Amino acid sequence: MALYVQKFGGTSVGSIERIKAVAEKVKGYRDEGHDVVVVVSAMSGETNRLIALANEINDDPTPREMDMLVSTGEQVTIALLSMTLNHMGCPAISYTGSQVSIVTDSSHTKARIKKIDDDKIRNDLNLGRVVVVAGFQGADEEGNITTLGRGGSDTTGVALAAALKADECQIFTDVDGVYTTDPRVCSKAKRLETVTVEEMLELASLGSKVLQIRSVEFAGKYNVPLRVLSSFQDGPGTLIVAEEVDAMEEPLISGIAFTANEAKLTVLNAPDMPGVASRILGPVGDANIEVDMIVQNVAPDGKTTDFTFTVARGDYKKAMGVLEGVVEEMGSGEISGDNGIAKVSLVGVGMRSHAGVASKMFKVLSDEGINIRMVSTSEIKISVVIDEKFMELAVRALHTAFGLDKEED
């Protein structure tokens, strides 16, 4: 018999009807003899309702009081879920983060967990109870209520699983697992049985938002087996593992991430001298614009350089304005830009030990007549920037070429 920590997000507990469905699911595991600790978020919409109340007072409310306010959201859910389980004849007890000693630092609205005292939970599990814990919240050493920042319920789940040495931390979401790519773009996308933490981090940060990044890092650090499953249908989901067990079995590529939400800016013919990159990017950073990919090429004459970077599409105009000032100050260089681009990335720990992924990728895109505008690589990822209109075509072609297509049903 196993010990599971199961986390259900706001959509999964968004109504009494859905809370009943969650209770049924939890009871199912309990009836099979497993120990279950459940972590829940606030009912969907509730956190926003509370924030709106605070903003009626003030745009910038006291962080400590903000935590006091929004932490009530999860408290409502744990009470309702425990009532439901009890009503179904499945003994349950609820705890706030503070009650179950989830001790954090005092950084209100973005606190980090320092330690968890698991005695209380173990005691209740030994009494045959399902333990329902409020996600997203804790208390500092002085007992002030803190929150881990939005989406922090995943982190609570992983941290509890680590403290309890649970057999698995199961994150129930509105998707039934991690896919090789977005099924809405590529109908042949298939669910991965397993994915490594590193791959998950790359896939998540590239737009396949299934899990909060911090919880995945946390799971990797504490070696907690993490599984993504659907709240709404049965199935094995995807297991996120710390390291690939058998590298021989490892496919070259695990998934394809993509995003159309970027824009590209280039400074042409800038003087190639030390410090030019920071002269260009410094003011961009000062303007609170986050830069994603960066590429710099030196011109054949060795005297000028072309400097290109990408930003979120919403920052495109603002970044253009900043660059105009930079070029004026440098006294040289021209600016060009494009906000009709997309980024497509291959991700896989398998590419570490295999050369030729990049050249194969470029050939596949070339065969489809897709021009590559930028390239950037890391140990387990290759990203290319292409015209946005080719994005879906590129994803599908690469998906097939790298053997990711699912078997025909």
Next chain:
Amino acid sequence: MALYVQKFGGTSVGSIERIKAVAEKVKGYRDEGHDVVVVVSAMSGETNRLIALANEINDDPTPREMDMLVSTGEQVTIALLSMTLNHMGCPAISYTGSQVSIVTDSSHTKARIKKIDDDKIRNDLNLGRVVVVAGFQGADEEGNITTLGRGGSDTTGVALAAALKADECQIFTDVDGVYTTDPRVCSKAKRLETVTVEEMLELASLGSKVLQIRSVEFAGKYNVPLRVLSSFQDGPGTLIVAEEVDAMEEPLISGIAFTANEAKLTVLNAPDMPGVASRILGPVGDANIEVDMIVQNVAPDGKTTDFTFTVARGDYKKAMGVLEGVVEEMGSGEISGDNGIAKVSLVGVGMRSHAGVASKMFKVLSDEGINIRMVSTSEIKISVVIDEKFMELAVRALHTAFGLDKEED
């Protein structure tokens, strides 16, 4: 400079607009140099919203989880009020009942306060902060969240005032004090400057619902000066004192309470033998019907008795049914009843030392042609039952006759 504990109910904090008004009021006291501890209820409607959610699951939810659920109501208010005070430049900090160590027994949904640790509050007051505490809630020795039952925020206020040895516990309500009688019935009703705890208890239990009875008892027991004031207008309100300072100054009567929400039932010609009262009232109590006044007269022949009692009007039919069974079982007696009655009561500690209040009361009513159906007396109260249609007339006539009318403006 004084230390005030100020309690604001659900209506007073029913919207962000009203919370701002409360904050202005609190800040006013603080600006005068007083130390202020504020106790607040849930925003009006919030507790009912939460209970409705629970009842969607089950009519009889786990009491512990019910407390976990509804205690979020006050937690929202304390956060919003503290934010507002901070935003106004008045340093404030909020605490749940549990955080400020309001330790109760474990009787969920109707817990009693056992002790309060005032260190934390004193420390914040010394730092110049307004301390905002969630009313109605605490935690048992094991840290489980408990609630004091509805209306329990008054009790929290009085208990905190007692623990802190506050100069006054001020209960802000939607009335500007305790009146000699209901101003809607008697336009000459006047606000009392002071009223004793005993009088307040009689007035409250007779329908002048300004304060929760338990909090008044508590205030009496711990000798806490309690003041009722209006949240919405300025004024001195009414001070509720443990004992009258100068009995010579004491008016005969402090106020007139009344209720039309009663019904009267009589068993005529019951056998006058030991145990007849319990044979009649036993089954009534077993049927969960609460009995208010009881009068028993022995008939001139000494063999039969007339037994009359009053119940809440909503229980009239049910009580009639019970009595029919009783009479059948006793084999004698007839039943009569009247649900068109009202009860009018004179209350005043002054009547202890003055004879003749009852006879004056009867004469006033008689002069108005009002027939008295029942009489019941206690040390500081005389109640009569009359026809409902005469209720307002009786209240106004007694109000004038006992010198309670306010000076003409």
